[in-house]
Amino acid sequence: MAKRYPDISDHGLIGDLQTAALVSTDGTIDWFCSPRFDAPSVFGSLIDAEKGGFFRVRPVGMEYVTRQLYLPDTAILITRFLTDAGVGEVIDFMPVATGAATDRHVIVRMVRVVRGEMTFEGEIQPRFDYGRAPHRLVPAGPGAKFVSDDLTLTLHRVGEPILHGDVRAGRVEVVGSGIKVTITLRTGELTGVMLETGDVEPRQVTEDELVETFLATRRFWREWNDRSTYTGRWREMVSRSAITLKLMTYAPTGALVAAPTTGLPEQVGGERNWDYRYTWVRDASFSVYALVSLGYREEAAAFVGWLLERIHESVGTDSGPLKIMYRVDGSADLAETVLDHLSGYRKSRPVRIGNGASDQLQLDIYGEAMDSIHLADTHGVELPHAGWMKVREMLDWLCDHWDTPEEGIWETRGGPQKFTYGRFMSWVALDRGIRLAQAHGRPSSFTRWMHERDRIYERIMETGFDPERQAFVQHEGSDVLDASLLRMPLLGFITPRDPLWMSTLEAIDDELVSDSLVYRYDPSASPDGLTGGEGTFTLCSFWYVDALARSGRLDEARLVFEKMLTYANHLGLYAEEIGLTGEQLGNFPQAFSHLALINAAVNLDYQLDHGSGYVEPVLRRGRRID
Known part of the structure; x- marks a missing residue:
């Protein structure tokens, strides 16, 4: 039966490539923003069951x-x-x-009975602007309007009224500022509604129109899915992850949101509740590898184009020429505010909109951006002259700033540090810039880039590796491990069989890995300015798979990957984190998680097909796994 707050994992995602909605397993749309991902919510009962608004369809009386x-x-x-x-x-x-970009978006809800007879109740209770804006209900003919100052929802009815003999099978009633519809259906009967954003006249939608809309939507997704070139071992999970990423892409610009939700907690009842409805340079850069590896060159090119526009717009500031995140239209107004009137998911407060981390200095984004640009270039998406000149300026800036204390990949709010990952990714940025300049004979500060790249390498080896722990550590002067460093061999900074890396991987095994699950770091050992704990990071767990495979531990890598698949929800979707008992935590679904799944699957397929010097895994106390 219906829960006041369903589990985060008890949801599926639908969308139209400009915005999206979550549908719970009890038939409730409890999250929907319009007209785009980062707009105010219309249905938001997921973060406040009383004030958030919902659109529910479910059986009654049974x-x-x-x-x-x-x-x-x-x-x-x-x-x-x-x-x-x-x-x-x-x-x-x-x-x-x-x-x-359009303000017109349509949610279609078709209801049918395939066996027996059932009575369904549909109730729509919108709450505009995160429940802050009042609205009025305007019943009109075959539907209704919900009118607020800034947005109107129009409800269209599907088909003629259903009659059972001489008796109408349904009834409509006004409940507060919403509508409730009750209808009885028998085997083979179909009804439904279209909910449209926009001030249009309610109308009666024919069943033929409904079916054609359904068929056109099905055709779009199947044709898009058929473009995938992936033929590996995990085709179903990879396909679902790819479709999920496509759902989180804003088609007018090619930008990928980190997640379509805000306020879903990393610890239920805690304060780690962020707004992820924006495009992180880091997350979206990772998407280029996933998209290219699946054959989606057009989507990869669209994001690279979006990224180049941000580089063109860049101006030197304390936070660098690039912001770490933007709105889907490329604007950078992400002022963080708290919605004090909302109770939060299962009392997880505060509920935030905007993101205060947007002005942080995070040096790793330059490495991720340059790696994606370089990868796209190798697949025929080449930089124009103007784009290259802006890239050159960006890398010259990085030469002056790679040693600056920063906030790091995890956006901690405990003060800037000289993070090893930020330095390592600065090395990647300069290395990829050098490769591009060589490949195309472009003008560059070539000698300087090489000099600074080598200085970064030497500094990491001098201050980023702890001889006592025999591991690369989170930042200079620290002995804390950090799962982001699992990417070191993946991006060519160190060979996966180097003794320095093998001992680092063993240390991560001992401290950050819980079965197949990986913590990003230990907050108790590295204060991050926030209270409470968090779950394991799905992104890091898939990075771990790749690191194991490249280090020759193929059997372990495959087992960890297969175990990770068991943590997906019933539809194959992942949030940001996984809790102690396997529950999904954080914003949902999370692009990072699905990108990492795709990349791990593709790389693991390659290692399994081509061999990686198989080493039989052993338990840490020396006993073999039989």
Whole structure:
């Protein structure tokens, strides 16, 4: 039955490539923002069950169990209700809006009974602007309007009223500033609604139009999915991750949001509740590798174009020529505020919108940006002259600033440090710039870049490796381990069989790994300015798979990867973190997690197919795994 706050994992995602909605396993849309990902919520009961608003469709008058699945190879979500009286389905999707930015978005909710007879109740209670803006209900003919100062929702009814003999099978009632509809359906009967953002007249949608909209949406997703070139061992999970990433891409600009939600906690009841509805240079740069590896060159090119626009706009500031994150349209106004009127997911407060980390200095983004630009270049997405000149300016800036204390990849709020990962990725940035300059004969500060790249390498070896721990550590003067350093061999900074790396990997095994799950660092050993704890990071767990495989521990790598797949939700989706008992934590679904899954699957396939000097794994106390 319905929960006041469903588990974070009890959701599927639908979207139209400009915004998205979460649908819980009880048929409730409890998160939806319009007109785009980073706009105010219309339905937000996921972060406040009383004030957030919802759109629920579920059986009434009977006990039921639910099952959810995606129509294969699509983003069309089916929620099935199984009862003693019959089996019904709610089919949710959004027609795809691939062109220019638009304020018109449509959520389609089809309801049908496939066995027996069932009574469904649908209730729509929008709450505009995160529940801060009042609205008025305007019933009109075959539907209704929900009108606020800044946005109007229009509800269209599907089909003629259903009659059972001479009796109408449904009724409509006004509940507060919302509507409740109750309808009885028998085997084979279909009804539904279209909820449209925009001030248009409510109308009666024919079943033919509904079916055509469904078929067009199915066709789009299947044709897109068929473009994938991945033929490896984990095709179903990779395909679902790719579709999920596509759902989190803002089509007008090619920007990828880190997640479509805000305020979902890293620890239930804690304060680590962030707004992830923006495009991080880091996260989106990782997407280039995933997209290229699956054959989605067009999407990779779109993001590189978006990134180059940000580099073109860049001006030197204390936080560097690039911001660490932007809105999906490329603007950088991300002032962080707290929604004091909202109670938060299961009392996890504060609920934040905007992100105060946007002005932080995080040096690693330059490495991720340059690695994605270099990778795109090797696949035919070359930099124009103007783009190269801005890249050159950016790398010259980095030569002057790579040794500056910064906040690091995890956006800690405990003060700047000289993070090893930031230095390592600065090395990557200069190394990729050198390669591009050589490959194309472009003008560059070549000698300087080489000199600073080598200085960074030597500094990391001098101050980033702790001889007592026999491991690379989080920052200069620290002995704390950091899972971000799992990327060192992946990006060529160190060979995966180097003794310095093998001992680092062993230290990470001992301290940060819990079965297949990996913590990003130990907050108790490295204060980050926040209270409370957190779960393991799914991103880091998939990085661990790749590091194991490249270090010759193939059997372990495959087992860890297979175990990680068991932590996905029922639809194959991941949040940011995984808690002690396997629960999903943090914003959902998380782009980082799905990008890392794809990259780990592709790389592990390659290692398994080509061999990596197999080494039989042993338990840490020396006993072999039989």
